[in-house]
Amino acid sequence: MMSSPxxxxxxxxGGAGTLLRSKMDEVQEAKYRGAxxxxxxxxxxxxxxxxxxxxxxxxxxxxxxxxxxxxxGKGAVYTAAATHELDACVMDGSxxxxxxxxxxxxxxxxxxxxxxxxxxxxxVMFVGAAADALAASHGLEQVAPDWFGTKQRFEQLQxxxxxxxxxxxxxxxxxxxxAPIVEQSKFGTVGAVAxxxxxxxxxxxxxxxxxxxxxxxxxxxxxxxxxxxxxxATVAVSCTGTGEAFMRSCAAFDVSALMAYxxxxxxxxxxxxxxxxxxxxxxxxxxxxxxxxxxxSLPFNTAxxxxxxxxxxxxxxxxxxxxxx
Amino acid sequence: MMSSPxxxxxxxxGGAGTLLRSKMDEVQEAKYRGAxxxxxxxxxxxxxxxxxxxxxxxxxxxxxxxxxxxxxGKGAVYTAAATHELDACVMDGSxxxxxxxxxxxxxxxxxxxxxxxxxxxxxVMFVGAAADALAASHGLEQVAPDWFGTKQRFEQLQxxxxxxxxxxxxxxxxxxxxAPIVEQSKFGTVGAVAxxxxxxxxxxxxxxxxxxxxxxxxxxxxxxxxxxxxxxATVAVSCTGTGEAFMRSCAAFDVSALMAYxxxxxxxxxxxxxxxxxxxxxxxxxxxxxxxxxxxSLPFNTAxxxxxxxxxxxxxxxxxxxxxx
Numbered sequence: 001m002m003s004s005p006x007x008x009x010x011x012x013x014g015g016a017g018t019l020l021r022s023k024m025d026e027v028q029e030a031k032y033r034g035a036x037x038x039x040x041x042x043x044x045x046x047x048x049x050x051x052x053x054x055x056x057x058x059x060x061x062x063x064x065x066x067x068x069x070x071x072x073g074k075g076a077v078y079t080a081a082a083t084h085e086l087d088a089c090v091m092d093g094s095x096x097x098x099x100x101x102x103x104x105x106x107x108x109x110x111x112x113x114x115x116x117x118x119x120x121x122x123x124v125m126f127v128g129a130a131a132d133a134l135a136a137s138h139g140l141e142q143v144a145p146d147w148f149g150t151k152q153r154f155e156q157l158q159x160x161x162x163x164x165x166x167x168x169x170x171x172x173x174x175x176x177x178x179a180p181i182v183e184q185s186k187f188g189t190v191g192a193v194a195x196x197x198x199x200x201x202x203x204x205x206x207x208x209x210x211x212x213x214x215x216x217x218x219x220x221x222x223x224x225x226x227x228x229x230x231x232x233a234t235v236a237v238s239c240t241g242t243g244e245a246f247m248r249s250c251a252a253f254d255v256s257a258l259m260a261y262x263x264x265x266x267x268x269x270x271x272x273x274x275x276x277x278x279x280x281x282x283x284x285x286x287x288x289x290x291x292x293x294x295x296x297s298l299p300f301n302t303a304x305x306x307x308x309x310x311x312x313x314x315x316x317x318x319x320x321x322x323x324x325x
Numbered sequence: 326m327m328s329s330p331x332x333x334x335x336x337x338x339g340g341a342g343t344l345l346r347s348k349m350d351e352v353q354e355a356k357y358r359g360a361x362x363x364x365x366x367x368x369x370x371x372x373x374x375x376x377x378x379x380x381x382x383x384x385x386x387x388x389x390x391x392x393x394x395x396x397x398g399k400g401a402v403y404t405a406a407a408t409h410e411l412d413a414c415v416m417d418g419s420x421x422x423x424x425x426x427x428x429x430x431x432x433x434x435x436x437x438x439x440x441x442x443x444x445x446x447x448x449v450m451f452v453g454a455a456a457d458a459l460a461a462s463h464g465l466e467q468v469a470p471d472w473f474g475t476k477q478r479f480e481q482l483q484x485x486x487x488x489x490x491x492x493x494x495x496x497x498x499x500x501x502x503x504a505p506i507v508e509q510s511k512f513g514t515v516g517a518v519a520x521x522x523x524x525x526x527x528x529x530x531x532x533x534x535x536x537x538x539x540x541x542x543x544x545x546x547x548x549x550x551x552x553x554x555x556x557x558a559t560v561a562v563s564c565t566g567t568g569e570a571f572m573r574s575c576a577a578f579d580v581s582a583l584m585a586y587x588x589x590x591x592x593x594x595x596x597x598x599x600x601x602x603x604x605x606x607x608x609x610x611x612x613x614x615x616x617x618x619x620x621x622s623l624p625f626n627t628a629x630x631x632x633x634x635x636x637x638x639x640x641x642x643x644x645x646x647x648x649x650x
Contacts, residue, residue, distance in 0.1 A: 091573075096573045096574075096606060097573070098572070098573055102452060102543075103452055103453065121539070122569070123538070123539060123542040123544075123569060124568075124569045124572050124573065125542065125543040125544075125572065126539070126541045126542055126543070127427060127428055127452045127453060127541050127543055128428065128452060128453045128541055129541070130539065130540045130541020130542075131541055133541075134539075134541070213448070214446070214448055214451070214455065214459075215455045216451045216452050216453055216454070216455020216456055216458075216459070217448040217450065217451055217455075218427075218450040218451070218452055219448075219450075223548055223549075224548075224551070224572050224573060224575065225550050225551065225572075225575035225578065226549070226550065229575075243449075244447070244448060244449045247423070247449050247450065247549050247550075248416075248421045248422070248423055248449065248549060249421075250549065250550035250554075250575060250578040253550065253575040253578055253579075253582075254578075254582070257578075257579065257582035257586060258586065261582060261583065261586035261587045262586045262587075281421060
């Protein structure tokens with residue numbers, strides 16, 4: 001299948017949730033597929049030109065943030081206080097360097113803020129106004145805090161608050177059973193993992209969190225080893241789902257540990273985490289995982305996950321529902 | 326050695342660093358040893374009375390926070406802006422529930438705030454003013470932001486800023502070699518792990534971070550799997566050291582993964598992480614690790630680590646330097 005002797009691969013996701021075909025509008029579905037397809041094609045071109053995996057995942061996530069369809073950057077969901085708090089993380093598998101930000105409210109592209117932390121700081125993670133300030137000090141565009149919102153997201157918040165459905169989205173802090181998912185739109189995070197022609201892996205994750213989340217809450221997305229992890233020795237992983245269960249599981253790092261210590265394939269490791277371990281903690285969602293050998297897996301335990309992958313020289317593949325490739 | 330047929334164990338640490346015997350004042354050293362000893366005795370009494378591991382580690386860390394000698398709670402180090410930002414995490418090995426807070430500036434005992442998150446919130450982690458507000462809403466004592474400081478800590482900040490020595494404490498974002506450590510006092514975090522008579526494990530970690538740290542920086546202490554982890558199936562771990570390397574390594578969870586997936590003993594797993602893996606990322610520090618079978622390990626790659634352990638029915642053991650038991 002490969003036209004190039006060297007492998008280069010990009011995987012992306014745009015969140016997981018109910019995503020039932022029966023409830024999806026045709027036009028809306030076409031928009032999602034088109035957005036994923038375009039981002040994969042752009043990433044494939046970067047990889048073909050020899051770009052580093054880290055740059056490719058950052059650019060893919062930046063584009064996902066710019067797209068209002070996805071819950072990250074523009075189009076992020078609202079907190080319970082009708083504000084936005086954005087989190088992101090990037091990790092370079094070649095040297096285990098990482099950058100993470102949580103609780104941004106002014107930086108247009110959270111993934112670029114995470115990249116700035118990786119590049120410019122001795123530290124790995126910044127939260128709140130200091131994270132926005134760091135991003136601004138490196139020239140990243142700042143926007144008004146209400147810039148991230150959309151009419152659709154605000155209506156989702158209102159529905160969540162009227163029905164108290166927001167509470168249903170969260171695990172209840174007890175093990176056992178999956179959290180019920182009442183609305184696909186509340187359940188998003190975007191991410192990308194890539195393998196470049198130099199053989200390096202990288203991962204990036206960005207999110208607006210969960211609709212109606214408490215102010216100050218941080219989920220798994222900006223946490224190394226929870227929602228994002230990359231290590232050239234094993235795998236690059238980006239997660240989406242009920243963040244608390246992914247945090248308590250160290251889900252992204254666990255995929256790597258299962259591969260490194262038990263010799264599991266990326267598929268076996270990723271499926272064990274998503275299909276066996278996370279449900280025991282009430283964790284609903286999925287992840288994308290790309291091994292150093294180019295093999296990959298995109299498992300989820302929800303009805304659907306916006307996802308796609310492209311291998312250099314091949315056509316991109318995008319999917320939403322469970323019954324797709 | 327055990328007078329009880331059932332095992333119950335408590336391990337505590339008060340930070341790692343240069344801690345050279347040649348530089349330690351006798352009176353100061355006696356204070357450290359006395360504080361550790363007293364906390365171990367109190368914890369042993371709790372364990373003997375059947376207290377849950379989670380309650381024992383929270384109380385041990387609360388006492389470490391109250392002690393000005395240690396860099397957590399009262400006596401926390403200063404940020405570059407001469408403020409305090411406190412982080413803490415607790416985890417219950419019996420159900421993998423966890424609570425974490427970062428960037429507190431008003432809650433007297435950060436570990437109690439983390440416990441409140443575990444007990445009362447659907448979420449796992451809160452940062453900044455919202456974390457203080459959550460703690461206050463559950464009746465936890467709030468103090469003025471300057472309450473945490475001491476004269477000694479402020480002088481440490483001034484020395485760090487005059488000499489730019491603070492920068493030396495941080496890994497430089499590159500792999501290779503340990504970060505130089507120029508002052509023991511800048512390098513603290515406290516923590517506890519316990520095994521109770523019911524066979525459950527728990528871990529707690531609390532810190533003021535690093536002297537002269539950037540405002541908004543979050544280290545490993547409040548991050549599940551980085552600076553704190555507990556799982557009845559394997560081990561309870563609390564870390565101290567250059568937080569960034571512990572975050573990039575998922576150090577606490579890695580100890581658990583090495584035990585679960587490779588069948589390593591707690592000692593072998595903890596030493597692999599502290600003596601082999603962390604130094605490759607410039608990580609200096611140590612951790613305390615207590616296995617479900619009661620075996621434990623307290624490895625560190627610095628000159629010393631304030632530490633102690635007690636097994637029910639035995640006298641507490643405290644140590645500071647490398648050449649002690």
